[in-house]
Amino acid sequence: MFYREAGDFKTSYKADNQTFPIRFDRYRFYAVLAVAWLVIPFVINDYLANAILLPFLIYSIAAIGLNILTGFAGQVSLGTGGFMAVGAYSAYKLMTAFPDVNVLIHVVLAGFITAAVGAAFGLPSLRIKGFYLAVATLAAQFFLVWLFNKVAWFYNYSASGQINAPERTVLGVPVTGANTAPWAAYLVCLGFVTVAALIARNLTRGTLGRKWMAIRDMDIAAEIIGVNPLTAKLSAFAVSSFFVGVAGALFFAIYLGAVEVGEAFGIQKSFLVLFMVIIGGLGSIFGSFAGAAFLVTLPVVLKLVGVDLLGWPTDLVAHFQLVIIGALIMFFLIAEPHGLAQLWRVAKEKLRLWPFPH
Amino acid sequence: MQDAGTTITADGRTIGPVVMEMKNITLRFGGVVAIQDISFDIREGEIRAIIGPNGAGKSSMLNVISGFYVPQEGEVWFKGEKRPPMKPFEVARQGIARTFQNIALFEGMTVLDNIMTGRLTRMKAGLLAQMIWKGRAEEEEIENREAVEKIIDFLEIQHIRKTPVGRLPYGLKKRVELARALAAEPSILLLDEPMAGMNVEEKEDMSRFILDVNDEYGTTIALIEHDMGVVMDLSDRVVVMDYGKKIGDGTPDEVRNNQAVIDAYLGVAHD
Known part of the structure; x- marks a missing residue:
């Protein structure tokens, strides 16, 4: 009896345009926000932060970014890892070059740099589509990783070839480096996630989002109603890369602290984020979160069940994990191509009529 | 036909001066001549039909107007100005909207x-x-x-x-799809076979909507249609094409009695 729209009348287009038009949905959203901001920071510990919460939040941003490009604008990209690397190395160069500037500004700037790089690598999308574009973005992935390995300037000529996040503070609290408290790292990431999700939602439901979806669904018809494919596609690449760059910067500066590019931002990362988007649901902001949550918690849950509960050897569980993820992706592509977000939507539609479905 | 004056139709609609003029358009795809030296005009507020047998070049003509094809020869004049070669989205911004023969909506x-x-x-x-x-x-x-x-x-x-x-x-x-094209409040609305694949009832509905659009919004409409009955009832003037050439142009009655048109539709031996 809780999930109802009966009696919840809209009397203006403004009210009808809300993100959560159903009252129950709206309150649920506020409740989630309240728990995330007011409860979790007090109960968080090292394990919870590093195993689940930080990767979940950071991958959510990356998944939102890729979802804008692939889910909303229909341009397949396999360059996510490379663009995350651009974000990470931009943040590193900025942090070491301007140590007095707030690290949060560096992260945002890293996003803008990645947006520019992403738009440049998006240029082929004006000529090629689908698989061929995917291959072109794959070239971006390999080129960028090679670049950050090859050119010593990017890692400040350090002997190891790694980049290490120096300690930086926000309001006197360290958020990067070894002395970071889990709650501080969590709050920074949560802040970025909250803002990223709101911006992504607003962009995708408005004019720009309609342009992207028009290009995705039928580019010829999009052109005939006045969408310039050049600006629509490049803006999708830029906005998407911005979020991916921010995710990369956070992944390096706050989550890992030290990064070797091939290891942290290799092709596996591109696929991981792509899987998140596919499993979560193409063209859905909620799906980005669902997909990230799913792929981040799955290994943790499998390890809990396999190693701790059943007493299997760790390597066996690790291999099983790959099998299960592969099987799940196949399952989703066959059973529900629109991902977890669609399952959620269907569940809500059913719930709306429950218990009298006819 | 070149006079700038307005005329009032029998049913009381006002038809204004020429808003779009195609001058000696020729469009070739390699050795195939899709459109050969065709000229016609569209006047403000009228319903202008382009008809012809399959492969006559009707859709190509619509694609020339909406900017998908750039003709090798000829000029497109819009609102008294010669139109430079344009991309489809630029044409759309000038106020020309269209629908497609096989629906082109955004399915998602x-x-x-x-x-x-x-x-x-x-x-x-x-x-x-x-x-x-x-x-x-x-x-x-x-x-x-x-x-x-x-x-x-x-x-x-x-x-x-x-x-x-x-x-x-x-x-x-x-x-x-018609609604989407209308939403742009176009000065010219191009309809590519708006009634293809419809049953009689749906055709009647669509005809009514086309007439209402023209009547209420004063939108100039250029349409391609195969259903002769519909075309003759709806349109003010008709262009008839066959094998890329214009073989007739005029009111429905004039076109109906035009020998070349009758030949094209009923079929005589082409030399």
């Missing part, structure tokens, strides 16, 4: 969103305003929504407003 979006895309050229809010959904972005959304709702009312598709287009039957999709 709702009916409402599809029609809202028709007004994209009018939405000017900056990126920042869109990001925070405040100020210009929100106002525009509401203003344009009001305009779109009028069209939804007009075409009687209120009940499917929030349905994804992919779930709709064919006839309704055609109507939504």
Whole structure:
């Protein structure tokens, strides 16, 4: 009896345009926000932060970014890892070059740099589509990783070839480096996630989002109603890369602290984020979160069940994990191509009529 | 035909001066001549039909008008100015909207969103305003929504407003596509076989909508259609094409009695 729209009348287009038009949905959203901001920071510990919460939040941003490009604008990209690397190395160069500037500004700037790089690598999308574009973005992935390995300037000529996040503070609290408290790292990431999700939602439901979806669904018809494919596609690449760059910067500066590019931002990362988007649901902001949550918690849950509960050897569980993820992706592509977000939507539609479905 | 004056039709509509003129258009694809030296004009407020047997070059002509094809020879004049070669989206911004023979809607979006895309050229809010959904972005959304709702009312598709287009039957999709084209408030509306694949009832509905659009909004309409009965009843003037050439031009009655047209449709031996 809780999930109802009966009696919840809209009397203006403004009210009808809300993100959560159903009252129950709206309150649920506020409740989630309240728990995330007011409860979790007090109960968080090292394990919870590093195993689940930080990767979940950071991958959510990356998944939102890729979802804008692939889910909303229909341009397949396999360059996510490379663009995350651009974000990470931009943040590193900025942090070491301007140590007095707030690290949060560096992260945002890293996003803008990645947006520019992403738009440049998006240029082929004006000529090629689908698989061929995917291959072109794959070239971006390999080129960028090679670049950050090859050119010593990017890692400040350090002997190891790694980049290490120096300690930086926000309001006197360290958020990067070894002395970071889990709650501080969590709050920074949560802040970025909250803002990223709101911006992504607003962009995708408005004019720009309609342009992207028009290009995705039928580019010829999009052109005939006045969408310039050049600006629509490049803006999708830029906005998407911005979020991916921010995710990369956070992944390096706050989550890992030290990064070797091939290891942290290799092709596996591109696929991981792509899987998140596919499993979560193409063209859905909620799906980005669902997909990230799913792929981040799955290994943790499998390890809990396999190693701790059943007493299997760790390597066996690790291999099983790959099998299960592969099987799940196949399952989703066959059973529900629109991902977890669609399952959620269907569940809500059913719930709306429950218990009298006819 | 070149006079700038206005005429009043028998049913009381005003037909204004020439708004678009095609001058000696020739379009070739390699060795194939799709359109050969065709000229005709479209006057403001009229319903202008282009007819002809299959492969006559009708759709090619529509594609020339909407900017998909650039003719090798000839000029397109729009509102008294010669139009330089343009991309389709630039043509759209000039106020020319169209529908397609095989529906070209955005399947993943709702009916409402599809029609809202028709007004994209009018939405000017900056990126920042869109990001925070405040100020210009929100106002525009509401203003344009009001305009779109009028069209939804007009075409009687209120009940499917929030349905994804992919779930709709064919006839309704055609109507939504017309709504999207109308949402742009075009000065010329191009309809490529608006009644293809419809049953009699749906054809009657569509004919009524076309007449109403022309009557209420004063929209100039150029349409391609195969159903002769429909064309002759709807249109003010008809261009007849065959094998890329113009073989007739005039009112439905004139065209009906034109020997070349009768030959093309009933078939005589082509030399």
